[in-house]
Structures are given as structure tokens and as C-alpha cells.
Amino acid sequence: MATPVKVYGPTLSTAVSRVLACLLEKNVQFQLIPVNMAKGEHKRPDYLKIQPFGQVPAYQDEDITLFESRSINRYICDKYGSQGNKGLYGTNPLEKASIDQWIEAEGQSFNPPSSVLVFQLAFAPRMKIKQDENLIRQNEEKLKKVLDVYEKRLGDSQYLAGDEFTLADLSHLPNIQYLVNGTDRAELFTSRENVGRWWGEISSRESWKKVVEMQTSPPPS
Numbered sequence: 733m734a735t736p737v738k739v740y741g742p743t744l745s746t747a748v749s750r751v752l753a754c755l756l757e758k759n760v761q762f763q764l765i766p767v768n769m770a771k772g773e774h775k776r777p778d779y780l781k782i783q784p785f786g787q788v789p790a791y792q793d794e795d796i797t798l799f800e801s802r803s804i805n806r807y808i809c810d811k812y813g814s815q816g817n818k819g820l821y822g823t824n825p826l827e828k829a830s831i832d833q834w835i836e837a838e839g840q841s842f843n844p845p846s847s848v849l850v851f852q853l854a855f856a857p858r859m860k861i862k863q864d865e866n867l868i869r870q871n872e873e874k875l876k877k878v879l880d881v882y883e884k885r886l887g888d889s890q891y892l893a894g895d896e897f898t899l900a901d902l903s904h905l906p907n908i909q910y911l912v913n914g915t916d917r918a919e920l921f922t923s924r925e926n927v928g929r930w931w932g933e934i935s936s937r938e939s940w941k942k943v944v945e946m947q948t949s950p951p952p953s
């Protein structure tokens with residue numbers, strides 16, 4: 733039996749959940765090793781040996797240690813190309829180029845404003861941190877402009893990189909999950925016909941349902 737890969741970090745982390753979704757899509761065995769950031773476990777010397785920047789996630793297998801969720805997912809798809817969802821990262825250079833283009837859009841255009849909103853609207857109240865209304869308003873406007881682009885794109889194709897679910901779509905799941913289900917801003921997505929249809933399809937995948945279940949289930953004692 734193959735040795736499970738190791739993923740370090742809390743399931744509530746958007747970056748960690750992005751990697752878990754990819755591993756589940758590819759049917760790769762993994763061991764999730766929780767890192768309690770509230771207790772400063774990400775700053776401990778033993779963890780810093782694995783992830784020198786003290787962030788999550790960290791990914792380890794017998795060949796490599798990786799730190800950034802999107803790079804981890806590309807690596808997983810390349811290494812385990814023959815199993816699970818074989819088209820998750822495309823099957824030829826043209827498909828991969830299109831997927832990479834939309835992963836880049838997610839990382840550069842979608843993630844910055846949506847991450848601010850996730851923190852301000854979903855996490856700040858839990859942490860008893862005062863919300864910054866100006867920051868919320870500014871980033872909501874930025875996100876609306878991105879989603880307008882997505883709305884047009886998703887009118888031309890079922891998914892961002894074409895007519896198949898890929899890493900381009902998967903990369904968006906964690907932040908949208910928080911904004912739709914953990915804040916009062918769901919209409920940013922559901923009010924847009926094509927974006928709303930797309931979100932319904934990608935969030936109903938069994939891989940993502942399992943990730944959400946991991947987030948809501950108490951850790952083993």
C-alpha cells in the first residue's frame with residue numbers, strides 16, 4: 733500500500749481545503765496533520781523545518797515538500813495523472829494553458845478581494861475583531877467587477893477553462909464557500925445567472941462535500 737502523503741494545516745484554512753479537494757478529486761491517499769495556529773503551532777521549530785515561512789499548508793511526500801496550495805495542486809495532478817479525475821489539470825498543453833490562465837486569474841484578481849471579505853465578514857466576528865466597513869466596501873466593489881467577467885465567461889462555457897471541471901474551478905471553492913454560506917453576501921454569486929449555476933455545480937461535487945464535512949466534523953480525540 734502506498735504511503736499516504738502528508739498535509740499540514742487546519743481544515744478551515746482556505747489554502748488547506750484547496751489542497752484537500754484536489755487530493756480527493758485525484759483519489760490520492762493522504763494524512764491530515766492539524767496545525768493549531770491559534771496556539772502558535774505554526775511557529776514551532778519542528779514545523780518551521782517543514783514550512784520555513786510558518787504558514788499553511790505544507791505538503792510532503794517521499795519526493796518533495798511544497799508550500800503553496802496552487803503549486804501543490806499542479807504537482808499532485810502531474811504526479812498522479814493516471815488516477816482519479818484525469819482531466820483535472822488538462823490532458824494536453826492547450827488545455828493546461830487555459831487552466832493555468834484561470835488559476836492565475838483566481839490568484840491575482842479573485843483571491844485578493846474575496847480573501848479580505850472572508851476575513852472581515854466570516855472570521856473577524858468570530859475573533860471579536862472590529863470589521864473595517866471601508867475595506868469591506870472597497871473589496872466588494874473589486875469582487876463585483878471580477879464576477880462580471882466570470883459571468884460573461886461562464887455564459888460561453890460550462891466551466892472557467894472549458895466544458896470540464898478543472899483546477900481552475902476548484903481553486904475558487906474555499907473562498908466562495910465562506911462567502912455564500914458564512915456571510916450575508918451570497919447574492920454576489922447567486923444573483924448572477926451563470927456564476928450562480930457554476931457555483932451550484934462545483935460546490936456539489938463529492939470531493940468538495942467531503943472537505944466541507946471535514947471542516948464541520950469535530951477532530952478525533
